[in-house]
Amino acid sequence: MSSGRILVADDEPSVRESVGYALEQEGFDVTIAIDGDDADEKIGEGDVPFDLLVLDIMMPGRSGLDLCRDVRGRSAVPIILLTAKDAEVDKVVGLEVGADDYVTKPFSVRELLGRVRAQLRRRELDRAVTAEGGSSTIEAGEVSIDLARHLVTVRGEPVNLTRSEFQVLRLLADRPGQVFSRLEIMEELWQSEFSGDVRACDVHISNLRQKIERDPQDPELVVTVRGIGYKLVEPE
Template identity: 40%
Template structure:
């Protein structure tokens, strides 16, 4: 990676977001910090992210749901960073696709070490397609555009979807033939 790696921090605690961003920027990372899944999606649609630091307990969609959704369409490394440190929470997070799991409170140097280790392992892995090239899914005469969040028939007629309907359809289509 010739440019500074871009880390996306998703945590609803403003203080933790700010401190993490500041600490990681001092260690030569470019950071974007957001409070929820909606903002996370917006950032990921507009820019390449090298690693995601994801809190488990978020307003709206929780970190496990976001992790599952991301993993169905992306190989971006994910470190779960959360106050829920029970064994079962760690196991579920890892099974849903997180690359690592660090319970709060945590040592920032340990998080930095884990980030660097994951980025070393993934430095030569193929990157996810650019956000501009991933536009959605086609199925049975329909097209779901994941950038504009619209559903259209091949004739061009657009069908209105609620937020929940869009998310459900996107998750089902991203899973392909896998049972969810």
């Protein structure tokens, strides 16, 4: 059986009940929040007492986006957003403020369970690397990644990345010069077969460029290979 504490926040009773029941059947300890303010209270102000958050973007009280932005400022806990079918802007903004993934309503519970497992699997891999300690460092020109401490420096300056951004940069820096398709990048984030919208990859890349490039509009490190995907430029 699976284990872990998960907060499910949605103002639709049918969503809360179906998602909560499915997660409990998988062995998770589920806490339900009926709106944004309730979720805010359950999350608290200190260390986040959950292993994963499932947040509806549009809720009475604090929105899922507000909660995501607040939590991401103090925790790397995985966050999955629930979005409306036509809310393309919300999906982009959600990833920009630090969400790890999103699921579009209406969705199958099986799909959401797959996303939850993928995020928790990634978190366990991160913890395993940290527990190993040692000097696990990737050096790729101006980019340095300390895997054990989850730290990134670019041109000698520390850069604060979300877990998803960290994983994307880690993949590219581990094999500089190699071109990765959007699907390959998303499957690295999922650590399994990816069946969602690969355009989410473009948002992660855009966010990453905002943090590591001198000019995000004219990137020198993470570049686009038109028609194929992205790569980290090989050091000279």
